[in-house]
Amino acid sequence: MSSFQIEGGRRLSGSITPQGAKNEALQVICAVLLTSESITISNIPDILDVNNLISLLGDMGVDIKRENANTYTFKADKVNLDYLQTEDFYSKSASLRGSVMIVGPLVARFGKAIIPKPGGDKIGRRRLDTHFIGIQKLGAEFHYDPSAKRYEIEAKKLTGCYMLLDEASVTGTANILMAAVMAEGITTIYNAACEPYLQQLCKMLNAMGAKISGVGSNLLTIEGVTKLNGCQHRILPDMIEVGSFIGMAAMTASEITIKDVAYNELGIIPDSFRRLGIQLEQRGDDIFIPYQKNYTIESFIDGSIMTIADAPWPGLTPDLLSVFLVVAAKAKGSVLIHQKMFESRLFFVDKLIDMGAQIILCDPHRATVIGQGNHLHLRASTMSSPDIRAGIALLIAALCAEGTSTIHNIDQIDRGYQDIDIRLNALGANIKRI
Numbered sequence: 391m392s393s394f395q396i397e398g399g400r401r402l403s404g405s406i407t408p409q410g411a412k413n414e415a416l417q418v419i420c421a422v423l424l425t426s427e428s429i430t431i432s433n434i435p436d437i438l439d440v441n442n443l444i445s446l447l448g449d450m451g452v453d454i455k456r457e458n459a460n461t462y463t464f465k466a467d468k469v470n471l472d473y474l475q476t477e478d479f480y481s482k483s484a485s486l487r488g489s490v491m492i493v494g495p496l497v498a499r500f501g502k503a504i505i506p507k508p509g510g511d512k513i514g515r516r517r518l519d520t521h522f523i524g525i526q527k528l529g530a531e532f533h534y535d536p537s538a539k540r541y542e543i544e545a546k547k548l549t550g551c552y553m554l555l556d557e558a559s560v561t562g563t564a565n566i567l568m569a570a571v572m573a574e575g576i577t578t579i580y581n582a583a584c585e586p587y588l589q590q591l592c593k594m595l596n597a598m599g600a601k602i603s604g605v606g607s608n609l610l611t612i613e614g615v616t617k618l619n620g621c622q623h624r625i626l627p628d629m630i631e632v633g634s635f636i637g638m639a640a641m642t643a644s645e646i647t648i649k650d651v652a653y654n655e656l657g658i659i660p661d662s663f664r665r666l667g668i669q670l671e672q673r674g675d676d677i678f679i680p681y682q683k684n685y686t687i688e689s690f691i692d693g694s695i696m697t698i699a700d701a702p703w704p705g706l707t708p709d710l711l712s713v714f715l716v717v718a719a720k721a722k723g724s725v726l727i728h729q730k731m732f733e734s735r736l737f738f739v740d741k742l743i744d745m746g747a748q749i750i751l752c753d754p755h756r757a758t759v760i761g762q763g764n765h766l767h768l769r770a771s772t773m774s775s776p777d778i779r780a781g782i783a784l785l786i787a788a789l790c791a792e793g794t795s796t797i798h799n800i801d802q803i804d805r806g807y808q809d810i811d812i813r814l815n816a817l818g819a820n821i822k823r824i
């Protein structure tokens with residue numbers, strides 16, 4: 391397994407363009423299973439998770455043509471359902487979380503799906519109840535085989551209904567939506583997740599002939615159709631990458647421009663960084679982050695200590711809290727980072743503490759960061775990346791530290807960040823892949 395060797399203490403400068411969004415790519419690539427016609431998707435990021443899903447679809451018999459580096463055409467006219475019974479399918483689909491979203495399309499189109507317990511980050515319990523209860527409500531039957539860790543789903547017919555989701559699960563909403571587009575009658579999904587990537591999925595499905603209304607809200611109404619057709623779709627820039635670059639620029643006192651960020655789709659992300667005292671300017675569809683000698687965390691209006699917490703969209707995405715946490719260590723002032731959704735995502739703070747950051751892990755969900763401003767001199771360290779977002783946070787810390795750090799297990803970073811070493815080296819970083 392590869393590692394990164396990072397010589398810290400360099401300022402970055404120049405422009406960087408975010409890749410296409412990983413979490414949108416995983417949704418819309420699964421949606422190609424809903425039709426036998428061709429679907430062309432552009433701005434697909436060249437990252438491990440997405441490539442694994444594309445290869446899984448190829449093994450299932452989907453015809454895949456790579457038009458250029460980031461554009462693919464998919465044609466699912468000969469899906470081999472027998473492949474779902476194989477060991478190969480089991481091990482490949484178990485390795486990534488996004489694969490669970492093949493269930494909705496397969497049940498909608500073929501009345502049957504098999505899926506192992508999916509992979510993805512080990513960041514706490516990650517239940518799938520919302521997915522399965524929703525698809526069950528449409529008329530599917532579920533069996534979970536605990537010894538094989540495998541779900542089998544079958545439906546003779548799917549029928550639309552009203553459902554109130556027990557939580558606004560992102561992949562759960564996507565899965566149910568993809569099952570419902572070809573169910574008979576009307577499905578109403580209340581407490582639906584509504585983040586931009588899900589809106590993108592809705593737009594793509596509507597372009598394929600689906601009838602979804604309420605897009606962007608937490609109440610989706612779907613009028614079932616009997617058949618969907620091909621379409622063309624472009625994936626949004628990755629907002630988690632955009633946020634990671636904002637944090638990286640601030641912590642390394644760099645001046646950079648992040649190009650073509652789809653600013654209007656970033657929700658509360660820019661303002662949340664501003665609350666840490668980080669200046670950023672919208673310039674057209676770019677974000678300019680000026681050189682800042684230091685940045686000071688705001689207090690709440692009543693003078694109490696700032697909290698940065700995640701919440702379902704349009705709240706702050708949980709996937710950026712690790713970045714907020716590391717960046718706060720070099721701010722002036724204190725902040726409570728409250729990771730409400732996942733219970734094992736903050737343990738990496740031990741590594742930051744080893745490097746010299748002042749952080750108290752209050753419990754698995756909360757960490758208090760006492761920012762040291764320019765008094766913080768992080769020491770280089772050797773560490774291992776426990777998950778994708780802790781991985782990028784450690785990389786940011788290493789870029790800021792004095793000396794040469796090593797990060798092992800960088801597959802976890804490659805899972806979500808395309809050629810991150812090459813792209814950051816182009817800004818002046820010194821990262822070696824070893």
Ligand SMILES: CC(=O)N[C@H]1[C@@H](OP(=O)(O)OP(=O)(O)OC[C@H]2O[C@@H](n3ccc(=O)[nH]c3=O)[C@H](O)[C@@H]2O)O[C@H](CO)[C@@H](O)[C@@H]1O
Binds near residue numbers: 559
């Ligand atoms: C492949 C993909 O797209 N992964 C994303 C997707 O995962 P995923 O779709 O798996 O995450 P879910 O939205 O289902 O929820 C994640 C966790 O948050 C909890 N929860 C969820 C909703 C809610 O209203 N309250 C609540 O506490 C759930 O219990 C669960 O433990 O959405 C997560 C939440 O944005 C992101 O971190 C993941 O990067």
Ligand SMILES: C=C(OP(=O)(O)O)C(=O)O
Binds near residue numbers: 412488806
């Ligand atoms: C948790 C994440 O991914 P996944 O859901 O694929 O594990 C993430 O992208 O931060």
